[in-house]
Amino acid sequence: MTYVIAEPCVDVKDRSCIEQCPVDCIYEGGRALYINPDECIECGACEPACPMDAVFYDADLPPELESAQQSNLDFFRELLPGRDAPLGNPGGSRRVGPLTVDTPLVSSLPAKNS
Ligand code: SF4
Ligand code: SF4
Numbered sequence: 001m002t003y004v005i006a007e008p009c010v011d012v013k014d015r016s017c018i019e020q021c022p023v024d025c026i027y028e029g030g031r032a033l034y035i036n037p038d039e040c041i042e043c044g045a046c047e048p049a050c051p052m053d054a055v056f057y058d059a060d061l062p063p064e065l066e067s068a069q070q071s072n073l074d075f076f077r078e079l080l081p082g083r084d085a086p087l088g089n090p091g092g093s094r095r096v097g098p099l100t101v102d103t104p105l106v107s108s109l110p111a112k113n114s
Contacts, residue, residue, distance in 0.1 A: 001042065001057070001058055001059060002035060002037035002040045002042060002057075002058055002072075003035050003040055003042060003044065003046060003047065003055055003056065003057055003058070004035060004037075004055070004056050004057075004058050004061060004068050004069050004072050005017070005026070005032065005033050005034055005035055005054050005055055005068065005072060006054050006055075006056055006061065006065040006068035007054070007065055007068060007106075007109065008052040008053060008054035009032045009033055009050070009052060009054035009055075010031050010032045010106055010109050010112065011031055011032075011111060011112040012052050012054070012112070013028070013031070013032060013033060014051065014052075015028070015033070016049045016050060016051060017033065017046035017049050017050050017055060018033070018093065019049070020045040020046050020049045021043075021045060021046055022041070022043060022045065023039055023040070023041055023092070024092035024093050024094055025039035025040050025041075025092070025093070026046060026093060027075065027076075027087070027090075027093040027096065027099070028093065028097075028098040028099060029075060029098075029099050029100075029101060029102040029103070029106065030099065030100045030101055030102045031102050031106050031107070031109075032102060032106045034071070034072045034075040034076070034103075035055075035072050036072075036075075036076050036089060037072060037073055037076075038076070038089050039089055039091070039092075042057075044057070056068075067105055068105075070105075071103045071105040071106060074103045074104070074105070075087065075102075075103050076088060076089065078103070080099070080101040080102075080103070081101050082101060083101065087099075
């Protein structure tokens with residue numbers, strides 16, 4: 001079980017959640033942020049910080065956003081475009097900085113704010 005960032009974050013990315021995370025396990029992609037399920041300690045601090053209501057405990061994801069759980073996992077375990085290896089568990093987003101890539105799910109979503 002873990003916390004998950006879902007579709008309402010896409011193309012918003014105001015990063016309010018990052019500042020609340022005590023273990024720095026929220027990573028920045030090109031269009032959305034992603035929670036590393038192996039590094040998250042399930043403290044819940046990020047959830048109320050999100051102005052978009054994009055953060056959910058995985059068991060509480062509404063049906064229409066359930067695919068976000070696999071997408072957050074994919075960001076760390078799958079090979080993302082232009083990278084040599086999966087991101088894995090770097091031990092903190094500050095160690096890798098913002099990335100310019102996203103999971104297939106997020107990449108497939110139509111652009112907002114355009
Ligand atoms: S639940 Fe806590 S540890 Fe997990 S991502 Fe949110 S702030 Fe970080
Ligand atoms: S606070 Fe919400 S909208 Fe802002 S970056 Fe985090 S998950 Fe995305």
